[in-house]
Amino acid sequence: MSAGVAGAIAPEGTPSLLSRERIVAKPGFNRWLVPPAALAIHLCIGMAYGLSVFWLPLTRALSVGKPAPAACPDMGVMTALFTTTCDWRVSDLVTVFSIGIVVLGLSAALFGGWLERAGPRKAGIAAALCWGGGFLIGAFGVYIHQLWIVWLGMGLIGGVGLGLGYISPVSTLIKWFPDRRGMATGMAIMGFGGGAMIGSPLADSLIKGFRTADSAGVWQTLAVMGVGYILFMLGGAFGYRVPPAGWRPAGWTSPTAKNAMIASGHVHLRDAHKTFQFWMIWLVLFLNVSAGIGVLALASPMLQEIFGGELIGLPGTGFSALDAGQKAQVAAIAAGFVGLLSLFNILGRFFWASMSDRIGRKGTYAIFFALGGLLYAAAPWAAGIGSQALFVAIFCVILSMYGGGFATVPAYLADVFGTQFVGAIHGRLLTAWSMAGIVGPFVITKIREAQVAAGVQGADLYGRTMYVLASFLAVGFLCNLLVRPLAQRWFMSDSERASLDVRAGATASGPSGSFGIGRGGFSAGAAVAWAVVGIPIVWGIGITLSKAFILFR
Numbered sequence: 001m002s003a004g005v006a007g008a009i010a011p012e013g014t015p016s017l018l019s020r021e022r023i024v025a026k027p028g029f030n031r032w033l034v035p036p037a038a039l040a041i042h043l044c045i046g047m048a049y050g051l052s053v054f055w056l057p058l059t060r061a062l063s064v065g066k067p068a069p070a071a072c073p074d075m076g077v078m079t080a081l082f083t084t085t086c087d088w089r090v091s092d093l094v095t096v097f098s099i100g101i102v103v104l105g106l107s108a109a110l111f112g113g114w115l116e117r118a119g120p121r122k123a124g125i126a127a128a129l130c131w132g133g134g135f136l137i138g139a140f141g142v143y144i145h146q147l148w149i150v151w152l153g154m155g156l157i158g159g160v161g162l163g164l165g166y167i168s169p170v171s172t173l174i175k176w177f178p179d180r181r182g183m184a185t186g187m188a189i190m191g192f193g194g195g196a197m198i199g200s201p202l203a204d205s206l207i208k209g210f211r212t213a214d215s216a217g218v219w220q221t222l223a224v225m226g227v228g229y230i231l232f233m234l235g236g237a238f239g240y241r242v243p244p245a246g247w248r249p250a251g252w253t254s255p256t257a258k259n260a261m262i263a264s265g266h267v268h269l270r271d272a273h274k275t276f277q278f279w280m281i282w283l284v285l286f287l288n289v290s291a292g293i294g295v296l297a298l299a300s301p302m303l304q305e306i307f308g309g310e311l312i313g314l315p316g317t318g319f320s321a322l323d324a325g326q327k328a329q330v331a332a333i334a335a336g337f338v339g340l341l342s343l344f345n346i347l348g349r350f351f352w353a354s355m356s357d358r359i360g361r362k363g364t365y366a367i368f369f370a371l372g373g374l375l376y377a378a379a380p381w382a383a384g385i386g387s388q389a390l391f392v393a394i395f396c397v398i399l400s401m402y403g404g405g406f407a408t409v410p411a412y413l414a415d416v417f418g419t420q421f422v423g424a425i426h427g428r429l430l431t432a433w434s435m436a437g438i439v440g441p442f443v444i445t446k447i448r449e450a451q452v453a454a455g456v457q458g459a460d461l462y463g464r465t466m467y468v469l470a471s472f473l474a475v476g477f478l479c480n481l482l483v484r485p486l487a488q489r490w491f492m493s494d495s496e497r498a499s500l501d502v503r504a505g506a507t508a509s510g511p512s513g514s515f516g517i518g519r520g521g522f523s524a525g526a527a528v529a530w531a532v533v534g535i536p537i538v539w540g541i542g543i544t545l546s547k548a549f550i551l552f553r
Contacts, residue, residue, distance in 0.1 A: 020119030025241040027516025031176045033239060036529035038169030038188035040236030041124055043533060044229040045131050045165040046195015048100055049342075051154070053200045055093045057207055057216045062087050062145065065214045081148040088147055096138075096155045098437070103159025105434030108167045111160075112427025113269050116420075120168045124237025127165030128230050134158025135226030142219035154222075165233065166192065166430070168240075170410045171423030175243050178419070179252050179519075181411035182361070186353025189407040191533070193346040197339075197540035199225070239529065243517065250514040261362055265491030266418030272425045277416055277486060280479045284365055285409050286432035286439075287476035291372070291469040292402025294440035295395060298448065298462075299341055300334040306383045306391070306459050315386070318457055333550055337392060340548040343541065344396040345403035352404025353411065361412035362483060368401040369477035376470035380463035392551065406433075416486060420497060443468065 015021035025031075062070040062085070072079070072086035080092045115123040137153025169188045177184035203221055210217030248254075255262055272278050295302075304327075309317025311333045312326060322330065356364040375394045382390040413429065414422045447465045492500075520526070 018122050018125065020117070020121070020242065023119060023121050023241050024244055025517055029241060029517050030523050030526050031243075031517065031520040032523075032526045033520075033529050034169070034173060034176050034241060035184065035187045036526075036533045037124075037236040037239030038173060039191040039533040039537075040239070041127060041165045041168060041233050042188050042191030043195050043198060043536065044233050045127065045162050046192040046197075047199035047203075047225075047229075048097065048104075048158075048162055048195070049193075050196030050200035050203065051097055051100075052094075053203045053207075054218055054222070055090050057218050058093055058142065059087055059090055061142065061216045061218065064211075064216050081151070082146065084145045092147060093150075096151060099151060099155030100159040100162055101437040102434045103156055104162040104166060105431040107160045107163030108427035108430040109163075110427075111164055112167060112424030113421075115164070115167060115427070116171065116269070116424045119242060120172045120240040121237050123164050123168040124240060125234060127161045127168055128233030128237060129161070130157050131161030131165060132226045132228075132230030132233065134161060135222045135229060139219045139222035139226060142222060163427070163430070167423050167427045168237075170426050171419065171421075172240060172242055174410065174414045174419050174422055175247070178254070179249055180354075180357055181414055182353040182356035182364075182408055183350070185410040186350040186404075186407040189353070189410075190346055190349040190403075191537075192406070193342070193349050193403050194537055194540060197342055197346065197544050198536045201540070201543045235532075244515050247515055247517060249519045252519075259360065260485050261360060262415045263418050263486060263491070265488070266420035266497055267425075267486065267490050268492050268496075269421040269424045271490055272417055272421065273428060275486060275490060277483050278425070278429070280483050281409065281412060281416070282429055282432045283479040284476055284483075285405060285429060286436050287472045287479070288365075288368055288372075288402065288405040289433055289436035290440035290443070291376070291472045292399060292405070292440070293436055294444035294465075294469060295398065295402075296341065296345075297441040298444055299338050299395070300331070302462055303334045303337045303391075304330050305457075305461055307386075307388055308458065310386060310388065320457070336548040336550040339544045340392065340551065341395060341399045343544050343548070344400040348400025348403040349407035352401065353407035355404075356408045356411060361408055361415055362480060364404070364408050365412070365480045366477065368405055369473045369480060372398055372401050373470045373473040373477070376466045376473065379466045380459065383459035383462070386459075388551075416483065418491070420492070420500065 070085060070087045072083070075083065075086055075089070077092070079086070080088060111123070134153045134155075134157040137157060138150045141147065141149030141151075141153060166189075170185060173184040173188055174181050203225060206221040206224060207217040210220040254264065267275070303311070305319050308319035308330070309315065309322060309326070312329045314322075314326070319327070319330065352364055352368075359367075375398050379391060379394050382394055409429065410422065410426050413425050417425055444465050447468060448462065451461050451464060
């Protein structure tokens with residue numbers, strides 16, 4: 001990943017291998033080596049979305065090779081955490097994901113300031129050890145059948161790895177690509193959306209390979225993937241480089257004079273959360289994610305319950321009227337739907353973030369909320385007329401904007417608050433994701449339960465839910481509208497910023513400019529780096545498309 005990378009500029013002596021000073025790029029460096037490094041980390045931590053592949057095998061971990069399941073119907077949470085004789089329930093295992101997402105937001109907020117001081121290499125290494133190490137600890141917990149160890153490893157410690165890994169490249173990429181902020185962060189955060197696309201089929205294959213007459217094959221799979229993730233993420237961490245202070249691409253001029261929404265100064269981390277704009281963008285992310293994550297949580301049952309027998313050529317037959325074999329067919333089609341949504345989630349991260357470079361971040365979010373609200377409101381109509389193709393298309397576009405929201409928000413923050421502390425500010429903003437991960441699924445499941453209790457079925461079952469989610473986006477549209485350029489008093493003085501650069505060891509050795517580091521382009525090192533991350537992505541897309549193809553048979 002670090003092939004072709006030049007050394008570093010050190011102010012005095014030889015800095016340590018992990019120091020920020022060690023990774024300041026020298027003349028001749030190719031900035032296109034940095035996105036693959038970021039992708040290497042995000043493709044690994046993105047497996048957080050694919051952890052569900054482990055849950056069903058783990059619910060039968062103690063029953064493998066035995067005539068009866070080791071089920072304990074009346075088991076409480078505390079018993080589940082420490083039992084060695086009862087199989088775990090899916091509800092106990094799903095908590096791992098919830099812990100991880102909550103800790104992601106908290107750790108990103110807590111360690112964002114440290115990341116700006118220590119640099120992306122240290123943060124990437126810490127993320128690798130926490131995320132991969134969390135899998136290894138989880139493997140040990142599965143091996144001795146102790147759920148609390150799985151929660152600790154894959155939930156708590158792994159969640160810290162998620163937070164650090166997610167924000168580690170943001171500030172660096174924005175500084176390397178001031179001319180393409182949205183595209184740069186979109187490339188990296190696209191990896192987070194694609195991690196499960198690669199990790200889930202890989203985990204499924206490993207589980208089948210390790211499964212024996214007396215083992216579910218899960219702890220071995222977790223151990224192998226944990227080691228693999230550590231190595232792959234370390235490659236990414238050591239591939240990181242930061243530009244010298246004052247660096248800019250040759251021939252590029254800042255667009256601040258043309259666009260009032262792009263700040264010419266930089267806001268200190270201690271002041272960002274004191275501004276009205278920070279909390280409006282926090283709500284923008286929270287509302288966009290709450291709506292999208294709610295759909296992801298129930299995408300499979302939603303398609304099955306709305307269309308039922310229509311999915312397998314039995315129009316007029318409700319889901320509850322299908323037999324076990326027919327329900328299995330419908331479930332397979334719904335799995336293809338989920339895979340297609342995941343693919344649009346990934347592609348939307350790159351497409352919309354890149355589009356924001358042309359139409360602006362505020363304009364991009366205005367499209368998310370206006371178009372998204374209309375699509376949510378139109379989904380019940382598409383279900384009512386029985387148009388599966390239109391229903392699927394609506395949610396593919398919605399999920400592209402859900403992913404695009406994640407990828408666009410770092411550039412939005414850089415525009416409003418400047419680039420000096422954008423990684424740390426982004427870390428604090430991710431608490432919106434943690435909150436949305438709780439609120440979105442809770443709202444959509446509670447409304448569904450109320451509808452089921454009222455006897456609502458078929459196309460009407462999720463109608464009220466879609467209207468509520470559309471109202472979320474309507475509020476988000478207003479919040480986005482209220483984001484204005486910051487007053488000059490919030491920005492740091494030139495002397496304060498210069499002193500921060502000196503302490504970070506990023507002071508340039510000459511006048512501001514390109515320092516012999518151009519816009520970059522094709523090179524042997526860049527080709528190798530992109531192949532390392534590109535081949536798994538292409539493989540994952542192929543697997544996803546093959547599963548989604550069943551929708552169109």
